[in-house]
Amino acid sequence: MGGAVVSVPPAAIERRWESLIPDALIDEIRARVDVVAVIGRHMELKRSGRTWKGNCVFHGEKTPSFHVYPEDKHFKCYGCGEHGDVFTFLQKLEGKEFPEVVRALALEVGVEIPEAAEEDSAEQRARRKERNEIHSANDAGARYFAARLGSRFGDPARAYLAGRGVSEDSIRRFRLGVAADAWNDLPRRLAEKGIGLEALKKAGLVIEREKDGGTYDRFRNRLMFPIAGMDGQVIGFGGRALGDEKGAKYLNTPETPLYKKSRVLYGLDLARETIRKTRQALLVEGYFDVIGLHQAGITNAVAVCGTALTPEHVELLGRCDCREVTILFDGDAAGLAAPAKAAQALFPAGLAGKVAVLPSDAGKTDPDDYARAHGRAGVEALLAKAAPLSAFxxxxxxxxxxxxxxxxxxxxxxxxxxxxxxxxxxxxxxxxxxxxxxxxxxxxxxxxxxxxxxxxxGEKPHPPPRPEPAVARPGPAPRPARPVGGGDARMRLLLPGPAADALGILAAHPELGPVADEEGLPRLLPPGPLAELARELCRGPVAVDEALARLAAAGADEAATRRIRALTGPARPKPEEAERELRKAAVKATIEAVRGEQDRLLAEIAKRGAPVPEDLAVAAQVAARRRSDLEKRLRSLERPG
CATH class of the missing domain: 1.20.50 (Pheromone ER-1)
Incomplete structure (x- = not known):
């Protein structure tokens, strides 16, 4: 695993905008925008001749290599390679989608973007209106809760926060608040701000009573944690009970068009810059864990909101250019089970994972307690000892x-x-x-x-070939061992066509050993002599005649041997084409293996019937995604040039 960078597979996340913005309007917005001013809001820029330059926000650096070209309206970092126009910059920095960025800049520069065509704009306008109403309700709610915490009504909550070591600065940065100990406080307070009851219902801040159609506040006498999207806009809340009343200690906003817990990471809006610079994220479980770690100076900490890490979470981290996730959960049974759940999202995405284990000698400890007790140096020392997720x-x-x-x-x-x-x-x-x-x-x-x-x-290893008895008297050398069982059908299974091609190209071009090893060629061959031959070829050259003799001794069928003989002779690929041909053959062989795995899984699912066991469903989904990625890669390799 290590630090290998594998592209994160796209998750099925709903698009915020469906309508297309005309290219002419996009060009007009780009022309009107002061690219230096917009980018300069997010980083310090200094003039350097005809360009402006600064330390890149997308990777940590001390010598400026990020340049903005005002004449051409684009940027380029010569350190990490990031480049594009002002839309690209804001998309990558804020994690927003292209139409959302365009609309925000259009408002700023005074360009009006008309609604979509009449036949499909009504539904889209309604959805945008609903989302805007929920945003407004959440924003007003967060402001009200924060104001209440700062007033005399917030004295008990502030005392509780002080007891947990939360500073005034952290209260402001995380916009903490408190909900009144009342059943119908919020609608009355927010009506003064122009927020209607329907908007509060859609945002999940009030609940409708079944009997009389009235409503009551979802959050009562709770410490409030606003949950923001990557752009900092409040999309939901978490609330911790302050009293001894019955009910859950923690309560979250229900699923809304904005808030879906499988797609939200608490603290990501504040952690994204550190994650982008270090390419590392620290995953914890609770709101206080994130606050405590940030307060200690560990500002790449984020938390899941009452669920396991999901592929959608991984995609969010991918937007911040995250390459490695360290898991730091409580030392209880649930915390120790968390890495296994996280692996289901991290492994298919190819992200490196680590696990830091909190010491348990002093009883139950959570990351917040540990950060308060040991400070930044202590947490960093703990993280330095984190084990790779696979080893854990x-x-x-x-x-x-x-x-x-x-x-x-x-x-x-x-x-x-x-x-x-x-x-x-x-x-x-x-x-x-x-x-x-x-x-x-x-x-x-x-x-x-x-x-x-x-x-x-799921393969059944073949028994090794039985050698012929040694001949005591001088004579011809012993014949190559005969494969047990014989039969052309078995031989074809023994050495599939694409794997044979890859083996032949490697024998002809031994300098491609590292490429074959990277593509996992030995694992694409049946266990035994053929896989061992591939391993030796990956480590260094093997004479062609010797390789062919070992193929025959291993029982390779004549068709496969002819293919390999041709690839090491008259059909030998040109040096400049050999690497691509080897990779193509290896990818084809891998696709065949994955297709076989899919067939096995589908047969098992059909055998089990409904409901489909979760492990089989996950395995089938992973196999389908892997095959799709492989086929996409094969098309790329087959493209000329």
């Missing part, structure tokens, strides 16, 4: 199944560990990351890597 999962499985002694464990215990880890292996994209994960499992459990790969991929 292996250790946890071994602790549960093998009592922490894997080498001395019985076969049944080792197999139980493999069964526990197999879903995580399949979540990883095909290639180097999965291969390294499998090798780590094999090493910790003292298992044969090839046999483990066969077990995890």
């Amino acid at each position: 999962l292996i250790d946890r499985a071994i602790d549960r199944t093998c009592a922490g002694r894997p080498r001395e464990a019985a076969l049944e215990q080792k197999l139980a560990a493999v069964r526990e880890l197999s879903p995580f292996v399949r979540m990883m994209p095909e290639g180097l990351a999965r291969s390294v994960f499998e090798d780590a499992i094999a090493k910790r459990l003292d298992l044969d890597p090839a046999a483990l790969h066969a077990e995890l991929s």
Whole structure:
């Protein structure tokens, strides 16, 4: 896994805008905008000849390499490569979609964007109106709760915050507030601000009574945590009970057109710049954890809002150019289970994951307590010892199944560990990351890597070929071993066509060993002599004649041997084309393997019937996404140029 950068697969997140803005209007807005002024709001720029330059906001740097070109209305960072126009800059910086950025700048420069065509604008206008009403209700609610906290009515809540070590600065930065201990306070207070009852209902701030159609406040006598989108606009709330009344300690806004807990990370609006510069995010569980860590100087901390990490969360982090996520949850059972849930989102996306474990010798500790007790230096020291997520999962499985002694464990215990880890292996994209994960499992459990790969991929390893008896008297050399079972059909399964092509290209161009290793070629071949030959070719050259002899000894069918012989001879790819051809062949072979895995999963799902088990559903979804990514990559490789 390491720090490999794999593109984050797009999640099914609803688009905020459907209507298209005419290109002519976009060009007019771009022409009117002062690109230096807009970008200069977010970073310090200094004139340098005909350009303006500064320290790039998209990556940490001390020597300015970010340039703004006012004549051409674009920017370019010569340090990290980011470039584009003012729309691109704001999209990447604020995590907004293109039409939203265009509309905001249009208002600023006085360009009117007409509504869409009459036949489809009514529904879109209604949806925009609803979203605007909810935004206004949330904003007014956040301001009212904050004002109440700062008044005499907020004395008990301020005392509670002081007891938890929350500073006045943190109260302001996180816009904390308090809800009145009353059933119908909010509609009356916000009506003065022009916020109607319907808007409060849509925002989830009030609940309609079933009997008489009246309403009551959702949040009563609670410390209020406004939850913002990446752009800083309040989209929902979390509330912590301050009294001893019955009910949940924490209560969140219900799902609304703006607030969906699987798509929201608390604190991301304040953490995004640090995440973008460090390319690392710290994932915690609670509101106070985020506040406490930020207050200690750990400003890349964000929290899930009462749910496990989801692919949509990972996509949000991807918009901040995050490459690594460290998980820091409470040391209780739920906290220790969190990394396994996070892996379901991180592994398919290719993001590196780490797990930092809070010490438990002083009883239950959460990140907020730890940050207060040890400060920034203590938290950074704890994070420096974080284990890779894959290693953490292996250790946890071994602790549960093998009592922490894997080498001395019985076969049944080792197999139980493999069964526990197999879903995580399949979540990883095909290639180097999965291969390294499998090798780590094999090493910790003292298992044969090839046999483990066969077990995890659902393959049945073939028995090794039986050598002919040695001849005592001088004579011709012993014949190559015959494959057990024989049969052309079996031979075709033994060495699939694309894998044979990749092996032949590698034999002809041994300098491509690192490329073949990166594509996971040894794992695309059946365990045994063929996979071992591929591993040797990845490490260094093997004479063509020797490679062909070993193919025959391993039982490769004549068709595959002819393909490889041709690729090492008359059909040998040109040096400038060889790498692309090898990658194409490896990707085709991987697609065949994934297609086989999909067929197996669909058959198992059909066998189980409804409801579909969650692990099978997740595995099928991961396989479909992986195949889609592979096919997209193959089309890119097949494109000329």
